Amino acid sequence: MKRKYFISLLWISLGTTLFFFLFFNEKTLENFTMTLLLSTMYSFVLGVGNGLINDFLNKKFPWSETTKTRAALSIISIIIGNFILVYFCNYMNYVVIQKVATTEVFFSKKYGVTNWFMINIALLISAFLHAKSFMEELKKTSRKEVVEQKLIATSANAQFESLKNQLDPHFLFNSLNVLSSLIDENPQQAQKFTASMSKIYRYVLEQKDKELVTVEDEIEFAKTYCELLKTRFEDSVDFIFDVEKEDYRRYVVPLSLQLLLENCIKHNFATSSKPLVIKIFSDNDMLCIENNLQAREQMKESAGIGLANIVQRYALLTKKNVFIEKSEDYFKVKVPILVNKPNNISTQAEDENGSYEKAKKRVKELKSFYGNLISYCTVIPFLVIINLITSPKNLWFYFPMLGWGIGLVSHAFKVFGVGESWKERKIREIMDKQKYRDNGNL
Structure with missing residues (x-):
């Protein structure tokens, strides 16, 4: 003490x-x-x-x-x-x-x-x-x-x-590598590539501060990026887009397709006789990027930024997983398509402020109850003493003691679980269960 x-x-x-x-x-x-x-x-x-x-x-x-x-x-x-x-x-x-x-x-x-x-x-x-x-x-x-x-x-x-700040230098470094090779192979194509790259990099700058973008925006960007890749590889690479229209208004992590397309080119060889076929399609709330496996020998160990970046960004935004499938014939990556924007990182500060306000409100309720309890413990004994001293045969202190006591018990029920707070907890439990079912793969 x-x-x-x-x-x-x-x-x-x-x-x-x-x-x-x-x-x-x-x-x-x-x-x-x-x-x-x-x-x-x-x-x-x-x-x-x-x-x-x-x-x-x-x-x-x-x-x-x-x-x-x-x-x-x-x-x-x-x-x-x-x-x-x-x-x-x-x-x-x-x-x-x-x-x-x-x-x-x-x-x-x-x-x-x-x-x-x-x-x-x-x-x-x-x-x-x-x-x-x-x-x-x-x-x-x-x-x-x-x-x-x-x-x-x-x-x-x-x-x-x-994680987002990794994207700028990563994209720029790989694009400059492509441009460098084109300058020697086809200077005219290099000029077109430079013009296309400026448009694409504008999209990168616009989306880098966003946590989620619509599937439609990402697909349009991916098509433009594929045209840029076609400029270099011509008929050695083929792209097939088959994304459901109803998924266009849903959400994915920005630049995820660009990183995955880049990953396909980086780890596979492509020739006119053996073209690399890359498919982009939707399947059960997942956006899939699949390519026929034509693995090339790696001259040096990959930095692993692309795929790891996507996995980590999704982990921060949702409990849904990124899936990777590999067989002798194909390599596939499946990223979640989010129906609604989750309570992402940018809104967490607001959520925490809301939690803080709720905590303050809860403490205020408890202070009110304990203030009531303290008053009861102070006033009732005083009334008992006054009653026993002034008129011991007429015990009137029972009336305020019982009346106030019933009110105190009712106040306790409201604060500790049988009032509005109980309703709020039940509503939140139901909402959490519903959210769990909606999210699916947790």
Whole structure:
């Protein structure tokens, strides 16, 4: 327990002393001293005892990790601990300090009501301490989760930007290699290639900052790129496009086709007698790029940027997988066609801000509930004392205690799962299940 906790207990002792001394005792130094002694004893014994129990449970059974177990142990420890602590304080008060009762009388029915009343007061105070501990733990956990999610989103965004930044030099390097070979083979074709390359590179610059593009845009770009390749390879390469029209308004990762077409050319030889045939078609929400396998010998190890780039970018955007199929006759890559734009990297920061706002709202609800609980634990004992002192035969304190208690229970149900928050959780569970079914290959 921290020093601040003991200072709080001192203030509670002083406040209790002044309250009972000013309103219920004769104004003498002896009464003030006795009241201060008893208030300090009750405050420190009950406060330190409950504090030690709470600290022990926090270490062994944290709220964030074992909520149900902790709740059960808190209830048991509150009841048993306060039963023992209250009997000890009352025994010290009536038998040892004031000496108004013997041990036999103290444990008889005569002091049963007094002990029962003090136990209930102690239980209310202890419930407040455990509730405060729960609220502090919840705030720490919520803040930690929000920070972790923001760090994940920031890291993913940086990774995605890094992957996209690979495309510019990669495309430019390979295009310049093609142009270099054309200059020697066919200078006239090299000029056409340069003009086509400028158009294609414009598309690269336009799409590099986008995470997804329509299949239609990607197909149109791929056809232009294929014309550029035909400029160099002529009849050694053939391209077949057979993409369903209904897939045109769906989405793929930008420049994925260009990287895969480039991959086909890079790893296969193509001649007029043995042309390389590349097919681009759609199949069951997948965009497929297939070529007849005519593997060439690799003079040097490939950097592996193209295919790895596509796989990593899809991994950051969706749980759907990129599939690679290889046989003796063909090589095929299948990339997912996304029906809707997912909650991608660019919107994750907004999503995390939304999560943070929800967390703040949740903490506000909990603070409201525990404020209600604290008020109940403070006001009801005061009303009980006033009632027992002014009119012990007319126990009217039951009415506010029961009425307010029912309202407090209703508030607890709303905050902890039987109100709107319960509905929200159920709606989200249904939405998550539906999303799982829609996504298919997870």
